[in-house]
Amino acid sequence: MVIVTRIRREVLTLPAAQLGQDNPLPPLRPLDEAHRTEDRDRDGMPADMARQLGQDPLRSLLPVRVRDGYDRAREPRALDALVMENDRLRATILPGLGGRVASLLHLPSGSELLYRNPVFQPANFALNGAWYSGGIEWNIGATGHTTLSCAPLHAARVPAPDGGEMLRLWEWERLRDLPFQVDLWLPDGSDFLYAGVRIRNPHERPVPTYWWSNIAVPEERRVLAPAEEAWHFGYQRRLRRVPVPSYDGVDRSHPLNSPYAADYFYDVPERRRRWIAALDADGHGLVQTSTDTLRGRKLFVWGHRPGGRRWQEWLTEPGTGGYCEIQAGLARTQLEHVRLDAESEVSWLEAYGPLDAPPEGEWTGAVRGAEERLESALPRAHVEQAYTTWKPYADTEPTEILAAGSGWGALEVLRADWKLPGTPFSEAMLGDAQAPWRELLRTGSLPEPRRVRPPGETLVAPHWRDMLETAPATPHTEYHLGVAQWHAGDRAQAVRSWERALPLAPSLWPLLRCLAVADQESGHHERAAERYADAFDDLCRERRDDGAAWTAAMAALGRETLQALLRVRRTADARTVWNRLLPAVRRRGRFRLLEAELLLAEGRPAGARAAFDAGLEVADLREGEEVLGRLWSRLTDEPLPARHDFRMRPDPA
Incomplete structure (x- = not known):
């Protein structure tokens, strides 16, 4: 019997740390971002890649605040979850934590397709601090993990193209001032979760944009992608082209073969189908594919050296197994930003599901075999048709609100009177944080605080700065x-x-x-x-x-x-x-x-x-901070204890 997809609320109870209070001090210092490269690395790059490496890199976190109030004291806590299910898949989404797909369970086999973190433990990996590992995360904004990693998104039921229900997630990304949405649905009888994604630029100027879907999978996998070369980036901050799957005598398609944490951005040829898969020794695992707009594919590994293993323990419960990430993005690499023209949008469709294919053997044959199995399970033409069918539904208004995000998008829509069908940012969403700025918009004056307390958030976009200058x-x-x-x-x-x-x-x-x-x-x-x-x-x-x-x-x-x-x-x-x-x-x-x-x-x-x-x-x-090792070396000549070893790169020669 075919089960029509439905969405329900659940409570997910996990050992979880407290997020705590955000840092009230405005982040005035330059962005401390590990993913930077040197100009000399641009020699020999494709012209569009070299240009996009310099396309308006983010220099400040403003107006976003740093989230550094979390701890490591985990105890059972209830997390609000939304569950989507048909007769083949069950997806569990956390709208209050960035809309993360925490679990994707294949019902016929009982197999979890993702790395499902058994705890919620924030760590300092997002652009603004708090981030956690596991599942599928939606990264928008600028190079790095989104500032929405541990923030609530708006969520609602929306009619799906097949007559069932979609789950729409949406928010206002504040670093680039762009609204975005992710529409999730499970077609009847399908083994694949669909995700329709749209980023809109309502401004009268072009804006640099960025997107990577990050998928955590168990690291005891072989990762396959349709490429013969990749751009390698490590914590030495060098970007270089390497052959796939092996270089320096090591097959890097097995995540545990790499010694140190590293990114491998696969150079997928033009007109080749976009996909990436992670398969266990028996040939079972997850595949992600998309329409061609989502161009890039990447493997991130922690490596087998002590620092990488310590980070794996740090992000979860020791002894529960590690993960790697397979990813998909708008550009070849995560060091690039793509121009989004004035009053335009970019959209695409992704699909996530199980794949059975022989994982081992010679690279070209293994990739060809996996691609053939993918084509049989989900033809490329079906993905293109699903995108075409979904696109008109992207403007459909929600039928029931399921979770609330922030009021910042509502403030921007109120200011500019933008029309953004499908993603309502109504005045009812405005909260205490937006109240003084709404008053500035209404009266031309920023109200004085009614009581003594730390100052609220500052808006820094040119239109708000102009209003402050005349107030x-x-x-x-x-x-x-x-x-x-x-x-x-x-x-x-x-x-x-x-x-x-x-x-x-x-x-x-x-x-x-x-x-x-x-x-x-x-x-x-x-x-x-x-x-x-x-x-x-x-x-x-x-x-x-x-x-x-x-x-x-x-x-x-x-x-x-x-x-x-x-x-x-x-x-x-x-x-x-x-x-x-x-x-x-x-x-x-x-x-x-x-x-x-x-x-x-x-x-x-x-x-x-x-x-x-x-x-x-x-x-x-x-991430990448070496303060513990440096201080230890000032105290003693003894080797750095394993519990303090978070080194993510070789020692300098």
């Missing part, structure tokens, strides 16, 4: 204007705005902190340290309670202040700041690491070593 110049407005000017590259004017606000501002610490960052960026580290110390002192006097918002502010400013003071060797002042931190903040791994650095600066290496011996865990350790 009454209150200290609160000057603070936000300075942040917007800084984002635009007008740093001198930003400093003037912050300095203008100081004499009348009821709250000094946000302004002093911005000025301290400006000092650091211009090389004035002593003055920056002094301003940081003054800002932290002002915050300690102003703090109203030990609630989550004030604790997040104390932690964020305390961390930057300690780092600034240690940089200029003001250890006594750094110790004073440390002693004023809330006990709950001092217990966090990042602050135990800072205390170890402080103890070493004070001439107490034994105390610093004790922090390591006590099992130091830095919850927000950044």
Whole structure:
């Protein structure tokens, strides 16, 4: 009996860490992104690839905030889930966590097609911090994991082309100011989950855009793709062409054969069908294919060296198995951004499902065999026809809202009166975060806060900056204007705005902190340290309670202040700041690491070593960050213990 696809709500209970509060300090510093390459690597590249490597790379996280308030204390927690099911597949989606497809179960065989993480453990891999591993994630914005990795998306039921139901996910991507949607549905009797994706540019100017669908699968697989060459990128930050599947005598199509974490961007020939598969030793696994617009295919591996294995443990429960990622994107590599013309859109269709094919043997034969099996299971023409059939449904309005995202898209639609059929951003979606900006839009004035609290988020797009420049110049407005000017590259004017606000501002610490960052960026580290110390002192006097918002502010400013003071060797002042931190903040791994650095600066290496011996865990350790190894080498000549080894590249020669 054919079961018509239906969508239902479920609660998924997992051992999960708390996400905590976002960092309230605007991210003014340049983006710390590991995926960069050198100009010399562009020699010999295709012209469009070389051009797109330099296509408006992201330089700032603004207006998005950093998510660094999470911990590693996991306990059973309930996560809202949406489940889609026909008689062949069951897909479990987490709308509150980036719309991640957490599970794709093939019902006839009982096989999980994805790597399903048994825990929810945020780690510092997204552009703005919190990210978690497993499932299928939708990456939009700029090179790296999306800022929506751990954020809620809007979700709703929508009629599907076959008369069943689609699940629509949509949001406003704030780094590029672009709305997007993902329509998921299971055709009756189909072994494939379809995903129709659309990104729209409503602006009167072109915008750089980026998309990669990242699919986590168990790493004990062979990964096949229709290519004879790939662009290899490792944490040495070099991009080079290598043969597929083997180079340096190693078959890299088996993820565990690679020693270090690395990306392999397959160079799929023009007019060749776009697909990638991961198959176990028995020839069973998952295949992803798409219409040709989704051009790129990639394999990411952690490698078998100690650092890669430690990251695998860090992201899940030790002993539960590791994963690799097979991916699909708009460009050849993730280092590129694609131009999306003014008032235009880009869309495509993806399909995810089981594949049975002999995985081993000579590469060309294995790829040909898998492609033939894919064509038999899901002909290329059927994918093209499904896209054509879906496209008119992309504008269909939702019939029932199932989950709520943010109000930022509603604010932009209210401002510009854009018409975006299929993805409603109604005024009812506006919340407290958007309230002052709605008032600025309505009256021309940014309202002063009604009570003392850390400042809210700043909008930095040119149209909001223009409104701030013409609004009454209150200290609160000057603070936000300075942040917007800084984002635009007008740093001198930003400093003037912050300095203008100081004499009348009821709250000094946000302004002093911005000025301290400006000092650091211009090389004035002593003055920056002094301003940081003054800002932290002002915050300690102003703090109203030990609630989550004030604790997040104390932690964020305390961390930057300690780092600034240690940089200029003001250890006594750094110790004073440390002693004023809330006990709950001092217990966090990042602050135990800072205390170890402080103890070493004070001439107490034994105390610093004790922090390591006590099992130091830095919850927000950044992808590629080597601070643990560097500090350890200052303390001892002993080998770095395995629990502290997160190295993702060979040691420099």
